[in-house]
Amino acid sequence: MRDLGVLLLFGFLGAWLAVRLGQSVIIGYIVIGAVLGPHALGVIADAALMRALAELGIVLLMFFLGVEFSLERLRRVRAAVLLIGVGELLANLSVGFLVGYALGWSLVERAFLAGIVAMSSSGVVAKLLIEWRRTANPEAEALMGIMIFEDFIAVLYLGVLAGLSGEGARASPAVVSLLKAVAFYALILGLGGKGLARLLTLALRVRSEELFALLWLALIALAGVGASLFGLAPAAGAFLLGMIAPARQSDLGERIYSRLESFRDVFLALFFLTFGTMLEGESLRRVLPLVLLIAPLSILTELVITSSLAFLAGFSGPVALAIGAGMIPRGEYALLYAAFGQQLGLIGSDLFQFTGWYVFAMTLLAPAFMKNARALYRILHRLMPRPVAFAGTLISVTLQPMTMWSVTANSRATSRARLGAARHLLLWGAFVSLFLGALAARSLTERMLLLAIGMMALAGLSRAIRRALEPIREHLDLSRLPTPRADPHSVIAYTAHVASSVPLAALLIAVGWNDLGPWMLLGIPLLALFHFGRAWAWYRAWSRPIPTAPESAASRE
Template sequence: MNYMVFEIGLAIGLIALAGLLSAKLRFSVIPFYILVGMAVGPHSINWWHFDLRFIESAEVIEFLGRIGVLFLLFYLGLEFSVGRLIKSGKSIALGGTIYILINFTLGLLFGWLVGLPMLEILIVAGITTISSSAIVAKVLVDLKRTANPETEMILGIIMFEDIFLAIYISIVSGLVLSGSTSIGGVVLSALIALGFMLLVLVVGRKSVPFLNRFLQIRSNELFLLVIFAVLFIVAGFSETIHVAEAIGALLVGLVLAETEHMKRIEHLILPFRDFFGAIFFFSFGLTIDPFSLGGAVWLSLGAVLLTLAGNFAAGMWAGHSAGLSPKASVNIGLTIVARGEFSIIMANLAKSGHLLPVIQPFAALYVLILAVLGPLLTKENKHVYAVLDFLFKISAIGSKKAKKAETQ
């Protein structure tokens, strides 16, 4: 018997209950969505008399989750603009380089210290380097921080990460799956990805007067159909040239944010963002096997601590280079600490290449911990900054006393 419609209805009901519980507890909703997905996924205990566990509807829910990522990034782009991005170009490039350099180096070092083979080290470094665009977008929107001065840097780092991801996946997939890779192919892939992003931003900005006239559509139904068509076509085409579809959605949002129809688009798209975004995090939870996590606990905790340290250092350095305040710089590191969809992609690559089986549970537990910690730390950024500021002052006082004692 086909239970697909019932399974999807049940999934939506569970997502709603998770949201109500998080609202009651006044806690970030993202971890609740992920945890409820884990609890009822195909790898979990059979809670249901008919052994449903979202097996028949798994592919449909996964696809709805992919749509959720598109809406999350598209909406985030609407809250920003191409103009602001261009003005911050140099600082974003520098901040992105700093972020990748610190976190990727720490990832390589971590893999080497725990004694992993070379290919596994490369996979682990990829897992620990790239932030979750979807979670970052959700956090920025939920906490109403899209207008904050550090948001430009955060978005820039996300886009910079995607360029790095395009290059890195090309290299690692060649090594893992075939044992070799073409340098020329890797360079070409990176240039295509960068060229596509620049083309969309430049052409899109030049096309704003045309878009203003073209989008003068009275019917909300037709208006949404046009917006959805552009969003899905650009995002889908992005994926064909090895640029993450989520970044394609972000680019569309950045362009449309320049038009006089931005407020109307934002108003109409909001329910779709919330609905499909919730399904994305639930679908991510469905992919995690809770019974495989035990063997990777210490490995995951070590990586989490290293990532927290790396993000703090990268955020402070990138923020300082952009002339941001220490508080805004701390916010950068906290906001982009969450890991998600890209880390899972790297773990799946390791599975396809028949690498050490510990990589899968390591990635799942690592992502889950940071998916919980990331939004929590970002929400409580004032308290985190206060603690760090206090520790810094104590350290400074101690340093002064030590110097004074030396001179006496």
């Protein structure tokens, strides 16, 4: 009780100070934990109780994320958000995988590093936005949408990581465990969901507040235990239970919140504090190079790739950069993956220590970027080469009418478009699986088979993109382009080509990886240069005085 009291009191002071300094509470917790922990002052010697409560904290956090989350809400998220979310995750996962590859790590460790590096902290971002009263800003809605999507993926990814423990180094463990996790989730949510939900609603009618809290804590803990029996992380089980549990808006949901929210708050604080206690000062020397390598990479990925995706999806430049900066904080998922990996003995002490310092660095730096996004934009805008800017605007003009369609407009056309978007998502998902499969496949035959399947899928994808882009022609806002005139046909074709070339390049890289290794990555700048060149050609063509080309004149009328 002494340890608990001391840890909580200093945790409070640390968090309070962090908030005062415009930082996230997580920074305060980690610092306090590290200072009080056995590797520094040693005030907190035995952390067994704290660790148990911390574990409960992460499970409660995931339960509440599950309650907040709903497939309905995910479906309502704008296409723009999905585009940014998917792209952002792929880019960040790649950073982790590639760095792990470059360091010669095992596949399992690479997978953990990728997850740790990739998942932004929805908790930190949401709290900072509220703290700074920025929830009404244009970037806030997009950020929260991306976070909803990322929460979902983060839980799925947890399933992948859990799967890695069982199979070890057998063939394509990632694919198997991904499928296993998806199957488990689908089973629970699809079949078990309705029956379980009815049972839970019955249980919610318990009159006594005391017994109510007891029951729900028991259910959440047991959902975690159940998931770990299925080879999944406890957090994933709690998330699923949260998805089944009544939504926050209902009376019963309100009751869950009022009774259990402070358990989550306190135990989660203990999670961060305990994580801090496990950091070793000496480890910093060992992992500092890695932190200095990956943290700038992650920040660049967010500022360049995520912001670009946001711009392409139709957000204005400054807002796009604010979205990118908003994705910089790391937190609960990174720490959760690291703690999970260490618990199962899948990752070494260095990766665990790295995670602590990495989360600390990213979350510490994030507020500076988030606050100065506008100034950053001005600098970047000046530095941007004109072909690159024009290429971006070309794609943005095409995508904007598509991605920014409001959900509330429920005409037939939008519903059909949404159906199309769902089909898109499915195709992209299949593609990502193929990509992962190609990376994991050992024999050349397997890779070639996957390449063949991939090419077929790609053909479908390309056709789907063109069909999706067709009805957009009338909505194009060509006045955004700096050229006096532009041909909508060509604008759409350009975007379709770029969109199709990205998965093609990814697939080729995956297939060639085992033979050629990272050299394959050189294809990406080459591809980018090619597209920039094409954009520049269009720019010059449309800037010339009007020729007597009858088609382009007709299309402009």
